[in-house]
Amino acid sequence: MKPSIYITRKLPDVCVAELKEKFDVKMWESEEIAVPQDVLLSEVKKVDALLTVVSDPVTEELLSVASNLKVVANMAVGYDNIDVEAATKRGIYVCNTPDVLTETTADLTFALLLATARRVVEAAEFTKEGKWQSWSPFLLAGHDVHHKTIGICGMGKIGEAVARRAKGFGMEILYHNRTRKPEAEKEIGAKYSSFESLISQSDFVVAMAPLTNETRHMFNAEVFRKMKSTAIFINTSRGAVADEGALYEALEQKEIAGAGLDVFEVEPIASDHPLLQLKNVTALPHIGSASIDTRMAMIHICVENIQRILTGESPKTLVNKSMLETK
Numbered sequence: 001m002k003p004s005i006y007i008t009r010k011l012p013d014v015c016v017a018e019l020k021e022k023f024d025v026k027m028w029e030s031e032e033i034a035v036p037q038d039v040l041l042s043e044v045k046k047v048d049a050l051l052t053v054v055s056d057p058v059t060e061e062l063l064s065v066a067s068n069l070k071v072v073a074n075m076a077v078g079y080d081n082i083d084v085e086a087a088t089k090r091g092i093y094v095c096n097t098p099d100v101l102t103e104t105t106a107d108l109t110f111a112l113l114l115a116t117a118r119r120v121v122e123a124a125e126f127t128k129e130g131k132w133q134s135w136s137p138f139l140l141a142g143h144d145v146h147h148k149t150i151g152i153c154g155m156g157k158i159g160e161a162v163a164r165r166a167k168g169f170g171m172e173i174l175y176h177n178r179t180r181k182p183e184a185e186k187e188i189g190a191k192y193s194s195f196e197s198l199i200s201q202s203d204f205v206v207a208m209a210p211l212t213n214e215t216r217h218m219f220n221a222e223v224f225r226k227m228k229s230t231a232i233f234i235n236t237s238r239g240a241v242a243d244e245g246a247l248y249e250a251l252e253q254k255e256i257a258g259a260g261l262d263v264f265e266v267e268p269i270a271s272d273h274p275l276l277q278l279k280n281v282t283a284l285p286h287i288g289s290a291s292i293d294t295r296m297a298m299i300h301i302c303v304e305n306i307q308r309i310l311t312g313e314s315p316k317t318l319v320n321k322s323m324l325e326t327k
């Protein structure tokens with residue numbers, strides 16, 4: 001019997017053709033609608049590999065019924081949707097898709113920063129809605145980006161790629177990270193800063209840290225209060241690094257000037273969510289890595305990791321590296 005794979009979202013045939021030659025492949029047949037958890041619970045019982053997306057919760061409960069499962073290949077660099085500890089305990093490899101999405105996600109982060117500062121989305125809607133009556137001095141006037149201070153919280157590869165873009169705009173670059181990045185300091189001119197000083201000095205505070213127990217709600221009411229009243233908060237990492245209730249209050253009370261959000265505590269965010277009612281919020285549907293080339297590259301890595309593991313080779317991009325020590 002061939003090893004079997006369950007793919008939790010419809011992917012292009014060309015991406016799965018190679019897998020289908022060697023393995024039994026079953027795929028959830030919708031691109032937009034997530035596989036219901038009860039379906040996933042029943043499918044996972046039978047398979048050797050799972051290809052998941054960022055919105056699939058791979059919980060301890062799910063893993064506990066997956067008696068043949070050898071690998072979860074997650075189509076994302078982040079893996080906070082997976083209980084990695086529970087997977088490791090059961091000898092299941094967890095793989096992600098780092099590197100290939102770095103520049104694409106940095107592009108989107110910078111696009112969101114520019115769009116929020118210069119009110120691009122609001123201005124485009126205004127024009128299409130026929131509201132434009134005449135040129136006027138402060139019509140949709142926003143905030144400058146060039147030569148302002150950007151504060152990047154979480155200086156991983158994507159953070160550094162954002163910093164390189166900021167350098168091109170002549171920005172002063174501050175960063176906060178668990179470890180210092182001497183290469184980024186030397187090559188990009190980024191300055192290491194304490195979190196406290198970064199949030200109070202930056203015109204643009206950019207959340208780039210992965211979601212962990214330590215980073216959950218790191219942007220809370222107290223933090224927003226310490227930001228400049230002209231500051232713009234950008235989040236392309238995970239929604240839960242910010243307390244959305246506190247963010248709403250800070251925007252509503254004009255403690256900060258705006259927010260550009262690609263990620264939310266609950267996704268998809270409901271259209272009647274208070275944050276979406278604010279003019280000074282630019283909201284996107286978690287599209288940080290969404291270029292066609294990058295999404296194809298991410299799928300390709302997942303496919304490669306699954307093939308490797310099911311044929312006894314080491315995975316290319318492993319999250320739970322301790323698995324290699326125990327093998």
Ligand code: DGY
Pocket residue numbers: 054075076077078079101237288289290
């Ligand atoms: C990631 O890779 O973690 C993104 O959030 C999903 O594209």
